Structures are given as C-alpha cells and as structure tokens.
Amino acid sequence: MQHVKIVEVGPRDGLQNEKQQLSVDEKLALIAELAAAGLTHIEAGAFVSPKWVPQMADSADVLAGLDLSGPIHYPVLVPNEKGLDAALVAGVREIAVFGAASESFSQKNINCSIAESLARFEPVIRRARDAGVAVRGYVSCVVACPYEGPIAPAAVASVAQALAEMGCYEISLGDTIGVGTPRQVLAMLEAVAHKVPITQLAGHYHDTYGMAIANICASLEFGLRTFDASVAGLGGCPYAQGASGNVASEDVVYLLHGLGYETGVDLDKLVACAHRIAARLNRAPSRVAKAHH
Template sequence: MIPDVALFEVGPRDGLQSRGGMVSTESKIDLIDGLSRSGFRRIEATSFVSPRWVPQMADAAEVMAGIERCPGLRYAALTPNLTGFERALAAGCDEVAVFASASEGFSRANLNCSIEESFARFAPVLAAAKDADVPVRSYLSMVIACPFDGPTDPAVAAHWAHRLIEAGCYEVSLGDTIGAGTPDTLDALLRTLLVDIAPDRLAGHFHDTTGHAAELVALSLERGLRCFDASVAGLGGCPYAPGAPGNVDTRRVLEVVEAHGLSHGIDLDALARAETIARGLTRD
C-alpha cells in the first residue's frame, strides 16, 4: 500500500556533507543499507560534484557500487553539471537533483553566479536526463530568508519554483536553508505557491535551527504537501548558524505525520538501527 506521506531521506548526502569532516566509504554504505531496510522509497545517497569543492563526496561511485539495492527504492544523487550527471548515470543512480537559490546573494556566494546563470548551468543536465528518461528533482534554497539578502519575497520564491518545474523538474524541494522559517512566513509562501502549483509538485525541506521545523511540517501537511526531506538522527548542520541544529530529524517528521493520522510506511525498528549507525558517525 502506498503511504499517505513520503519521506525523502537526505542524511547520507545533505546530512553528511553539511556535517563536515570525512566519513569512510564503508560507513556511508552501512548507513544507506540501514535506511534502505527501513522502508524509504527515495534516498539521496550521494553527490557527484568536484572532489576539490566537496571532498566528503569524492567516493560517490564507490558508495553506489557498494550499496545493497532494495526493489522499489530510488537512489538519488545531486548532479550540478553534465559531468556529474554522466557519472551518476554510470554509477546506476535512479534519479538526480539540481539546485538553485531563491536569493541572488546566496546564489553568488554558494554558486558564484546569478540565479539566471545557475539555470543555464544545469540546463544540459535536464536535457540529458530527459533523453535518458531519468527523473530530475530540484532544490530551491533560501525560500524564507537569506543571510545575505534578508527575507525572501514569496512571489520571488514562487517565480523560481515555477521556472524549475517548467525546466522539467518533477518536484521542487522548498529549502528553509538557515532555519529562519516560522508558521507565518511559511504560510505566506505556501499561499503564494499553491495558487497555481499543485502540492504534489512540492516538498518541504526544513532546518530546525530555531526549533520550528515540526510546526512547519504540520502546517505543510495542512496545506496539502505530502513529501518532506529529512535526515536520519538529525545528521547535518547549518553553516550559517554555527552550533545550531540543522536538517530536521527523520523521526521527528514521522511523529508529526502520525499525529495527523497519516501513514508513512517506515519501519521504526529498522529506522532505530539506522539511527544508531548515524549517531556513530557524528562521533567520528
């Protein structure tokens, strides 16, 4: 039976990459295998980016070669350019993701280009993915606020979300990247987005920097969203708020989903075993 709510587990990529430091290939494989046995339908396993910029993901191909694949589970990878996409395809990734920012300041700081230029950069990825029949997901960061530009206008975030869908992305993950969101600011964003974007084209990607992530998940559920990014055992961090919590904990999201009387399809006992692996990585 298909669950009411889908969780996109991002711990192995976004969580570990945000955490900093190096994790062994074997440990990454153990974590992904543990998550695979927990019932997730999509796991962001790794990122095919230049090891010069993201050394934590230099072993992406080895990780993909070493995992034990579960039927019906899509293993995803972040692929910012055509070279990354080709490597991901060769490694057997089932889907890929591209990313953009809703704020010019963050786009220039993180990608060293304007938002419009970032779309031009990943356009070849979308074209190649269409030819290869590979689904493409997108991340849109700074949808609530940016450390460089301040609050993000909901209309601006909606504009770039539309552009991502028009470009061929099947889903836009709305990133409250620095955890600045409150129920009021998220409500303003969703009211703007949901005028002409169906909720099944959107996912919530919330950080728990200020402790509001569970409230944001609850509000999103009430507005009709049914997909959320989450990180096992809260792996990750917020680079713009040192020492603050980062990616929302997978189990916390599941608790909110259950409180709303919705199903999620995750085996909580298997998840507990994956959490033990993840917590071991935070002590490395």
C-alpha cells in the first residue's frame, strides 16, 4: 500500500484567516487532537508581524506547549531573519518560507518583488539549515493570481527551482485562490517537475470552485505523494474573492483511503476534531464531516 503524506495546515494557515481568535490552550487542544488522529506534520504557527496577522501573535507560547523533540513535526512559517530568530529561540526543528509565482501578489502580500523575496529567503534558509532546522518552501498563485489572472507554468517552475536550490527539502505548490482545474494543475506540475524532482513536491489546493479533490486526484496520477490540507477546511486566502479556504483534511483522507492509499490517519478521530473546531468557530462542517458520523 502506497503512503501519502498529509501536511495539516489548519492551526496556522487555517486559523490565521479565521476572524475569531483561539486561546493558546485552545490551539494546543486542537493540535493534540490532530496528532491523536495520526497526523505527523502539523503547522503550529507563524513568526510574522502581529500587526498584520494577530491570530499568530502567540506562536511562541503555542510552541512552548508542544514536545518539539518528539516524532511529530511542527513546522512554523518564517518570513524573514527576524522571524527566524524568534523561531530558533522557540526551538523549532522545521520552518517554512512563503514565495509567490505572481509579481503582483508578491508585492501586495509581502511588499517586494519575487526576486527580492528570494534574496530575502537566502540567508534565512542558510542560517536555518546551519542550525539543523529543515526548511519547506511554499509557492503561492501557482495557477492564477487575484490581480494578474493566469500564471505561466514556467514562472512557477522558476520560483520552485530557486527554493529547491537554496535548500528547501520540499516545495508546496499552492493554488491560492482555488480556481485551478486538473488540466491547469497538470500543466503546472509538468513544468515544475522538469526543474524539481516530483518526490520534493506537494500540492496545496484551495476549494473555492470545488475543484480541490479533482486536482488532488490528477496530482496523484501524476505522481505527487504529499498534500497540504486543513481540518474542517479552515482558512482561506484573504486576498481572493470568495475563497472558501483550504481543502478539508477529512475530505482528503476519505478520498485517499477510498483509492487504496495509506495515510496513518484515523478518519473517525479526524472527523470528531473537525466537528469540534467547526462548532467553536461557527463554521459549517465539511462534506465528509457532515456525512461521516
């Protein structure tokens, strides 16, 4: 049975785009439930400006409540060297850096060009790796951008290649506004796979148009074996019109188990966790959470 890795992004990518703020204890309870369901890679926070992302202001306190030396990976998002300093003090073993394949999105999201963002990441990645910390790279807007429209697959491949060459062990390819269809996603993956081995790639598909599961199916056939997902479908891109957020982890697990893949995740426990966090945030549960009681 082939294994597919799920990177659970709910406690970071999900919560940072939810209006309601959870306490440190609530975040730790959520992370503990996700770990108990069998997830081994759980994004735990972000060392970003609390002015821009107030939901992540307590990331150091969350990390202090986790066993960072255990078998579970708790990566955190780090945008610059200041963020890296804070992450290293907190004792993290893995960080993620966040680039974009769209110039406009890069300017609006992190106030610099793509080239400037990559130059900014270079010392962060180098210092992290020197400290024995693994680095994951994200590329957003891999299919389309809310400002520019469609993005050329070659542009995505070039950013992914730059991040891989700097030392990112895995590159997560994000359809940030969730407009991609399997055909577009496959064209993008084909371009990227020419530059970065497919074993180093992950799919991060938002479900705005209900296409995330179809895009995961197409990516599985292409050879991808790592996907990002968010419990209860938490989050969404604040810059994308009507973006409904990340694909729900429980929907992805249901799909993968149905296709005969092994994930190490207990679907019943994950669904129970999804119901609890959806109720806490006054959200409707995902399709699988609704159907699978």
